[in-house]
Amino acid sequence: MQTNLADFIKDTPEGQEADAILRACVHCGFCTATCPTYQLLGDELDGPRGRIYLMKQVLEGKPATRKTQLHLDRCLTCRNCETTCPSGVQYGRLVDIGRKIVEDQVPREGADRMKRNALKEALPRRWLFSPAMKAGQMLRPFLPRGLQNKVPAPRPAGAWPRRSHARKMLMLEGCVQPSMSPNINAATARVFDALGVQIVTAARAGCCGAIRHHLNDHEEARDDMRRNIDAWWPYVEAGAEAIVMNASGCGAMVKEYGHLLAQDAAYAEKARRISELCRDLSELLPDFEAELKGKLGDGIDAAVAWHPPCTLQHGQKIRGKVEGLLRAVGVDVRLCHDSHLCCGSAGTYSVLHPDLSYTLRDRKLSNLKDTGAEKIVSANIGCITHLQSGSDTPVEHWIELIDDALMKRAAARA
Structure with missing residues (x-):
């Protein structure tokens, strides 16, 4: 062109x-x-x-x-x-x-401007979003359907492992995930703990920057990135093997830090290193496949429909790894015929364009239902919440499936 x-x-x-x-x-x-x-x-x-x-x-x-x-x-x-x-x-x-x-x-006006400002100011601030989500969950039965779709039913996180291991990896807790689905982070930590790896988190790390960046507030997004780099850097210098991402949307953004901060003389090299260390769960756990199979014994007897998030398959170009690992430990993994297409969540898209978003969601759920699976698994908090809002079929993160099986196996041995 x-x-x-x-x-x-x-x-x-x-x-x-x-x-x-x-x-x-x-x-x-x-x-x-x-x-x-x-x-x-x-x-x-x-x-x-x-x-x-x-x-x-x-x-x-x-x-x-x-x-x-x-x-x-x-x-x-x-x-x-x-x-x-x-x-x-x-x-x-x-x-x-x-x-x-x-x-x-073309500056935003009226309600559109207010909505976008609210999203980029409230969602990335966990200290603000978490109490708001807890209040919403308490009032959930009384909320209109549109708001109920954004407020998942509360779920317990379970125990965080307390053992220390020589091998350590950082993990980004995220801004909305700890309050919307706290078990995802805890399950990630428990699975790695069972494999002899300690998951550590940096208290000052927060939103990955994706929310503000995709709402066109690029400078504030870069500030989010710089804050995370500062929070992670002592752990990087101490030898953390990787920065684990269990939300593929965050992973896609963190892998762009090196590109987005390339013109920042103070952060360019650190940002490049952070992007190199960033790994989705599906890039790390296949290295532990044999050990997982040993710990799971007869494997996981379950049939699941796998929804690969766009940020995983198109953003990070990761395809087949989750399916391969789950099948290796006995899971019957099924893909719907439009598995390459978006479910309509797309970060804040479901708030800003609900009609298109819910049309895509309902189409996706119909195709997932046709697989006959008893559960839907995905790899991004946005997709999980969005799909669950329109379905009676349980929707969870795939790491929760492995965590649950490991805990049941440990209980059986005990």
């Missing part, structure tokens, strides 16, 4: 990156076949190719409009188009650049 970027952007790092991404696009349109919003709306401008044209126009100096903003807002940033693209177009990075420029040209 030929480009002629406007003076305001062409000589900036963002402009140079956008120019390279635009030039990689060959207009083939393969991306439209796997774009969820294009499938629902049938509008070229609600597919990746059309959005690329819109962003190209803005980058070349055409003023953005409210209509431009709407089409970019409707993008789930699922990055399925990246997986489909034969030219390797890094659409996710381009849309982050394009949305920020459009946001600067």
Whole structure:
């Protein structure tokens, strides 16, 4: 694609990156076949190719409009188009650049501005979000259906392991996960403890930055990243083997720290190292497959439908690892026929675009139900909460499945 970027952007790092991404696009349109919003709306401008044209126009100096903003807002940033693209177009990075420029040209107004400000100020602050979630859970039976969908029923976390091990790995607790589904972090720690690895957390680490970044507040998002790097760095220097991610959305963001802070002289090298250390659970636990099989004996007798989050399969390009590990320990893992498509959660998307989000959710749940599985497992708190809000079938993190089996096996031996 030929480009002629406007003076305001062409000589900036963002402009140079956008120019390279635009030039990689060959207009083939393969991306439209796997774009969820294009499938629902049938509008070229609600597919990746059309959005690329819109962003190209803005980058070349055409003023953005409210209509431009709407089409970019409707993008789930699922990055399925990246997986489909034969030219390797890094659409996710381009849309982050394009949305920020459009946001600067077309400021938010009224209720939309208030909603977005509330999301980016409340969700990343655990000290604020956690008591609000607890209050919501207490009042859940009395809340309207729309709010109930965002407030999962309370679940106990269980005990955090107290043993110390020579092998240590850091883990990001996250901003919303500790209050929405605290058992995920505890289950992760227990599984690693059983395998002789101690999970440690840094008290000052918080939101990974994804919420603010995808709501176009890039500078505040970089502050989130810098805070996490500062919190983790003493543990990195002490020899932590990895930074474990059990929320694939957070993992996709932390793996971008090196890129997003590349222009920050004080943090560029540390950010690069943090991104190198970041590992999704599914990248770490296959190394322990033989040990897990030994500890689980006859294995896990369960049939589950596996929903791979977009941030895992398209964002981090991790495919097949969860299925492979679960099958190795006896689980009957089933994929629905649209397993490559987004469930509609997409971070704050379900709040900002509920109609499209719930349409995608219900379509996904229907296909998951067709697998006949007794449980749905996934790897991201957003997907888990979103799917559970529309289903009577239990939805949980896949690490909870392994943790539960290990605890039952230990109880049986005792």
